[in-house]
Amino acid sequence: MTNRRPVRVAIVGTGGIAEAAHVPALVAQGDRVRIVAACDVDPARVKSFCDAHAISGVYTDLGALLEEARPDLVHLCTPPGLHAQQARRCLLAGAWVWTEKPPCLSLAEYDLITEAEQTSGAYASVVFQHRFGAAGRHAAGLIASGELGRPLVAHCATTWYRPPAYFDVPWRGSWESEGGGPTMGHGIHQMDLLLALLGDWSEVTAMAARLDRDVQTEDVSVAAVRFDGGALATIVNSVLSPREESHIRIDLTEATVEVRHLYGYGNGDWTYTPAPHVTDPARLAGWAAPRGDQPSSHAAQLAALLDAYDRGERPQVSGPDGRRTLELVTAIYRSAFTRTTVARTDLTADDPFYHRLHGDTGGWAPPAPSESE
Incomplete structure (x- = not known):
């Protein structure tokens, strides 16, 4: 058990995988987490998503979300071609990242994410549940x-x-x-x-x-x-x-x-x-x-990720463990x-x-x- 405040979570990309997998996984964590914001390029979709899940922060721009909502952890549920750029932005803003598979489009992009980890001290993990x-x-x-x-x-x-x-x-x-x-x-x-x-x-x-x-x-x-x-x-x-x-x-x-x-x-x-x-x-x-x-x-992987976050340690399926x-x-x-x-x-x-x-x-x-x- 921990007496820390709930981990502040943002969801980027509010399509099918966010609705079907990420929201239930977050709900399963109880008061360990609080969803503070969501972002999508489709204004109507993100507004509907946030209304359905009582999320106060509604965004269509990732930069604005990171600056204003200041999440501890960002779930990237966007198409793979966006993962590397978005993960780097989140990491450099100090947020941990949990990205849907595939983590990015190439080993070169993966290594750019790792570089951002080293600069920020935050970690990026991949959904390999x-x-x-x-x-x-x-x-x-x-x-x-x-x-x-x-x-x-x-x-x-x-x-x-x-x-x-x-x-x-x-x-x-x-x-x-x-x-x-x-x-x-x-x-x-x-x-x-x-x-x-x-x-x-x-x-x-x-x-x-x-x-x-x-x-x-x-x-x-x-x-x-x-x-x-x-x-x-x-x-x-x-x-x-x-x-x-x-x-x-x-x-x-x-x-x-x-x-x-x-x-x-x-x-x-x-x-x-x-x-x-x-x-x-x-x-x-x-x-x-x-x-x-x-x-x-x-839900099983997210629980392990939150445990690592509480300890301030690199989570599984990140760094070399995710790269292989x-x-x-x-x-x-x-x-x-x-x-x-x-x-x-x-x-x-x-x-x-x-x-x-x-x-x-x-x-x-x-x-x-x-x-x-």
Whole structure:
């Protein structure tokens, strides 16, 4: 418990994700927080949002919000192409930032956010809520302790469906405003959870294609990843899959651990299958889901972020901890475009893919079959 005053929160971007995820997450924190302002370029939308949630500060300009409302924490719920600039402005005004995924459009932009952190002393964290569910944290602890043995083989799939109309929103499907396709904007959540379970990766070999949607970016990608510990993994990202699923499976020497869900998991979505030689009932009981079914959610991550704020410490999924997931995404694109295996050490500031996920290709997207025949 803390006797500090409530954290003053502002929401920038009052569209669907703010309404569906961020407001409920803030409400779940009780009197730890107070929403003091919201901002949107659409005056009618922000006015309606603020009226609905009894928010007194109504803004259409971020600079005015930062100067007048002086929030402690800003939730960025705007399109990805705006994140870097807005995060820097908030940080340099002294506010912490919690930004929706993807955090920005490139590693270069991410490093500019980090530079602003170092100047201001505030921190910017990314919404990667899947690593914060109780069952996910439990699995990560079991793997890290060696209780499940040595990781050998893994599979990570984000196979979702987005109809053509989904991309009618102007910023979607564009390199300049969204940064990438499902590898960047959809599968990034499951890939972050995979990294939380298996640790750092060392190299990637990938393919990507634009098979069915009228977009600049890919609509599907497939990658093979080698982890520092030796494990090999496959990653599939798609917005073309009628039966939608988010799935991670890890085969270790002592067990297979698996989670299947769509947009969020609970304890019951995780299963553990012991290897044939693992039969001790007491040991198996220790693998059971933890007490208290805290699902993966914005609320779970926000609680951890507020704990870090109270302590004045860097939160999880910020700095290098947040960067490594964007590094993996960048490597997948670089490998797909260059048709080479990409090492993590290849992603240096003099590489064109450090600056934009389509590299120096001028916006060329992986071709549809008709274009490559």
